[in-house]
Amino acid sequence: MVSLDRAVIARYKHSKKIFEILVDPDGAERMRGGGQVDLEELLAADEVFTDAAKGEKATEKDLMDAFSTTELSEVVKKIVKEGELHLTTEQRRRKIEEKRKKVVEQIARIAINPQTNTPHPATRIEIAMNEARVHIDPFKSVDELVSETVKALRPLIPIKIVESEVAVKIPAPYSGHAYELKRNFDVRKEEWSPDGSYIAVVKLPAGMRDELFSFVNRITKGDAQVKILK
Numbered sequence: 001m002v003s004l005d006r007a008v009i010a011r012y013k014h015s016k017k018i019f020e021i022l023v024d025p026d027g028a029e030r031m032r033g034g035g036q037v038d039l040e041e042l043l044a045a046d047e048v049f050t051d052a053a054k055g056e057k058a059t060e061k062d063l064m065d066a067f068s069t070t071e072l073s074e075v076v077k078k079i080v081k082e083g084e085l086h087l088t089t090e091q092r093r094r095k096i097e098e099k100r101k102k103v104v105e106q107i108a109r110i111a112i113n114p115q116t117n118t119p120h121p122a123t124r125i126e127i128a129m130n131e132a133r134v135h136i137d138p139f140k141s142v143d144e145l146v147s148e149t150v151k152a153l154r155p156l157i158p159i160k161i162v163e164s165e166v167a168v169k170i171p172a173p174y175s176g177h178a179y180e181l182k183r184n185f186d187v188r189k190e191e192w193s194p195d196g197s198y199i200a201v202v203k204l205p206a207g208m209r210d211e212l213f214s215f216v217n218r219i220t221k222g223d224a225q226v227k228i229l230k
Contacts, residue, residue, distance in 0.1 A: 008025045029141075163204070
């Protein structure tokens, strides 16, 4: 269960009624993005309120009228996905700082200076973001923010995200780790060889190739074959 100190209010309006739940902001963000989140990880209280601050709970009739169900999981999904998240000033500040840090780290990993074909240092990216007055929306995904930020930085610094395709062959003794590869990287093609080995084509920013190589070497104890296709 999420602590009340960390929880924020998710609010949904139906007709003249307001429905509120207390949720973990990160869990709510994952759910809004289509991810699966357990209610225990998401909620600070297994209740739907009409006024969370006063502890006033919604009746079953209220829920049926607004959501056509009293099933908590279904009501929660509706409120999180279609309602609004209300952060305190401190929660919003902290969330923006966390997102900003992740955006800088991600750009430093995936983007290069096309003039030198080398990555931009994180400090240079931060300075450029300040100069471009980049706005960080705490409710947008890191991928969305990275895309918006790179676009904003282009007038200030030479920056380019170069996509790369890498073929990976995982020998049969380690092929059970294929799911880890698929979970952590964008696998575009895959096939199983007659000898039981797993072959995949992974698409990723060129700046993340070293990360892929390290990952594959770890799960195969250095026994994988890797080839850069483009």
